[in-house]
Amino acid sequence: MESTTPVLLLIVALPLAGSLITAANRNRWKEGTLARVASTAVALSFAATLVALGLQGGAGGVLRFPLVTWGPAGGFELSLGLLGDSISLWWALVVTGVGFLIHVYSSGYMHGDPGFGRYYAKLNYFVFAMSLLVLSDNYVGLLIGWANVGLASFMLIGFWNQRAEAAAAAMKAFVMNVIGEIGLILGTLLLIVHAGSAEFDTVFAAVRSAEPALVTSVGLLFLVAAVAKSAQLPLHTWLPDAMQGPTPVSALIHAATMVTAGVYLVVRSAPIYLASETAALTVAYVGGLSALFGAVVALRQPDIKKVLAFSTMSQVGYMMMAAGAGAYTAAMFHFMTHAFFKAALFLAAGIVIHYLGGEQDIRRMGSLRERLPVVYWLALFSVLALAGAPPLAGFFSKEEILHGVKDAGLTGLWILGVAVAGLTAWYMFRLFSLVFLGAAQPAGKGRREGADENVESRMEMVIPVGVLTALSVVGGWISIPGLTALPEKYLLPALQRVADVPVHRAVWSTDALLVTAVAAAGAVFALSLYGAKGSWRRQEVAARGEPGGPLYNGFYLDALYRTAVVRPTVAVSSWVGRRMDPEGVDGIVHGIAGAVKLLGRALASWHAGLVRSYVFTIVLGVVGVLAYILLAVQ
Amino acid sequence: MSLSVQGYLLLSAVISAIGLLGLLVRRNPLIMLMSVELMWGGGALAFIAFARHVGNMDGHAFAFFAMIVAAAEVAIGLALVVALFRGREAVDIDDIQLLKG
Incomplete structure (x- = not known):
């Protein structure tokens, strides 16, 4: 039993819309408005999940909604869509449901924080991303x-x-x-x-x-x-x-x-x-x-x-x-x-x-x-x-x-x-x-x-x-x-x-x-x-x-990673930054530039403005071209 | 066909060589200009000789163009020489090093 329904899109899109709206108005709106808009977005998303649950028509039912098609690139075509089967909806229900309660709670917990709007924009964005994760087909x-x-x-x-x-x-x-x-x-x-x-x-x-x-x-x-x-x-x-x-x-x-x-x-x-x-x-x-x-x-x-x-x-x-x-x-x-x-x-x-x-x-x-x-x-x-x-x-x-x-x-x-x-x-x-x-x-x-x-x-x-x-x-x-x-x-x-x-x-x-x-x-x-x-x-x-x-210390795993992975990586990076980059990469670039400069200086004396030397150079060139033609044609 | 094409070509080569030699050894800009004219003439002669030899009019056309361009070139060249002489009182090309990069 399969059917296509845009309700799936609503579950994903509502928190995204909420995120964009709160982000755009984070410095303009009061805390209460921001919290209400963001929480409403998630609440509606939760409601949409419930509607999808009703539309699903039993445990074996599958809802679909096609989104976009990429390609074809080299014979391969990628169709992205949303899928609402029991597993997806089960997850979406918890994400949006618990997500809504935590949005409400946050309005008290984050009260007075200078980043209040930024916080809600990000929280809404998370709900969007998570519902996309669980609803993708x-x-x-x-x-x-x-x-x-x-x-x-x-x-x-x-x-x-x-x-x-x-x-x-x-x-x-x-x-x-x-x-x-x-x-x-x-x-x-x-x-x-x-x-x-x-x-x-x-x-x-x-x-x-x-x-x-x-x-x-x-x-x-x-x-x-x-x-x-x-x-x-x-x-x-x-x-x-x-x-x-x-x-x-x-x-x-x-x-x-x-x-x-x-x-x-x-x-x-x-x-x-x-x-x-x-x-x-x-x-x-x-x-x-x-x-x-x-x-x-x-x-x-x-x-x-x-x-x-x-x-x-x-x-x-x-x-x-x-x-x-x-x-x-x-x-x-x-x-x-x-x-x-x-x-x-x-x-x-x-x-x-x-x-x-x-x-x-x-x-x-x-x-x-x-x-x-x-x-x-x-x-x-x-x-x-x-x-x-x-x-x-x-x-x-x-x-x-x-x-x-x-x-x-x-x-x-x-x-x-x-x-x-x-x-x-x-x-x-x-x-x-x-x-x-x-x-x-x-x-x-x-x-x-x-x-x-x-x-x-x-x-x-x-x-x-x-x-x-x-x-x-x-x-x-x-x-x-x-x-x-x-x-x-x-x-x-x-x-x-x-x-x-x-x-x-x-x-x-x-x-x-x-x-x-x-x-x-x-x-x-x-x-x-x-x-x-x-x-x-x-x-x-x-x-x-x-x-x-x-x-x-969690059995020193953190310390182990610090010693075995983080420190060597940082050491290599800083060596590259301190030595390899200025002396190696820059050395090659500056070397090429220096060589070109030297060559130019050497050739500049040829270009002394003496008409006779120009004439002589031209004649030499003509002789060279003629010689090439004569020899190559043979 | 009285003369063979080789004769004309030889003459053309001699004229061009004289022009080239003059261009290389003389220092008076006026004489150098004249030498260039000689080289033009040598080249044009070779064109005409070949054209007659092959029985094709294209060479004639090239010779005409060469003469026209040469006339234009000599007009500009002489004007430059006169202008240089007036400004610098120089008759030696080595004293005029305006093309230095």
Whole structure:
């Protein structure tokens, strides 16, 4: 069932229009107008997504909208269009829906910032790029969206561009994303060469008859792209640094939507990964290791946003693991629930940071339960959802992932996944205890200037957190095994349209008890150590400065990259700038110029103005020409 | 056909060579101009000789053009020589080095 509808174009075009309008009027309009225009654009985009959902006509339905045709160039023609199948719309729904809530929240969070209009223009631009990414019907359009979300991410990480750390973090994110883009470009080119098209359906039909080596290369190249974008091992180091951006940006781009683009790429390319077991297993193991790595490193981070950043890496690792194991619906289900509770947590963190006037060190917080009671309850439920407490959203989606992984026969990864569930509860309750429980920490910078006492009365900030928390509570109920199983019913037909996807049904199993028990153990462990009178709490709070150690430093991967890649590159570049360029390249240019000058000076004496010498030269020339003719003609 | 074409060509070569020699060895601009005229004449003679030999009128036309251009050239050349003489009182071409780059 296919139909053409311009509604798809509206989903993409409305945020772009909003971005252009806010950008054009950023210095003219008041904050309220800017926020309202930008938020309305995203709200309409969300509404358009709902309309598209209605037009789709069931899970197997496909909406299309042709955009432009490039070429033909040398017999190759590229048609770019929009595709609205279940997978695309699922993603678009979260992007525009969560995006709208974060637009609303931002009007409070960014209040008074001199770059208010610039901020909204960029945020709208991100929603445009992300919806283009997920709605494209071919790999080239996906790549265009992919590169644009990278640019939006770069601009928003470096939003406070007077801060050197923010600028450096933005550059780091951009460079690492370009590494991934190279993988995506090469993979796409391979597919175009093989299939003669970049359009998904054509490519997937051609993959069936392709050589296994080709399919595996494409799968691994796409994995490079996914790893860079989704902050998986070993290209994850940009994500913690990206926390330099405004907190709502961290919530929207670096937790809920953009970092899951890698998962989208893998899910969208399901036929490729089904055709290459090597590539699929690599995806699963990279995801599993990233899940473990993120969870372990999050255990000792002192910065509230960095804990959440490493948690994001870990949770996206879960999704990758599921996608690699073939449990695509579980990956997409977890993407949605994760978007809810992680966005809620980031936004709650934003409220806490505002309340404390910019303090982000959780060792300097404490006792916020009394001071921010509403946020306390909202955060508690989001933390529980993330930790996987039944019957909240995270419980169902994590359960489905672990079940899918076990079903695929990857027992090692399953054990790892269960362990990560325990670690997740541990680091989240450490964070929760340090922030909300125990005694206030007046020491250090405790409360800074510019602290907003009445932050909880700012409804535009509290309500989005409330909505997201509510979704984190009830969002999992769409996939109660045997009862609703909505992701399965809605998403599987779209996958089965292009490939023989194995069905991983969500079922109740005794494993759920085990996972929940492990998570509960992690939570209890963290609460006893970091609770009001916990011994580790006292230790951490007493510490000054950076904690150090392998966990705090992310197992020194950042330092390794700095030594092995950044420093040599900078050294070579600066050598080229200092020596090679002025002495080598300029040397050649100046050398040629000097030689010509010398030759000219030597020949100038010939040109002395003496008529007889001119005559003699002419005669010589005539004799030369005659001699040539006589000799050459013979 | 009384004389052979070789004779005319020989004469033409001799005249041209005399002109060339004069151009190279003399320093008086007036004499140099005359030498150039001799070379013109030698060239024109060769044209006519060939034209008669081949029985084609094109050579005649070339000779006429050569004479016309030579007349024009000599008019300008003489005017230049007179102007130079008036301005500089010089009759030696080596004293006039106006073409220095």
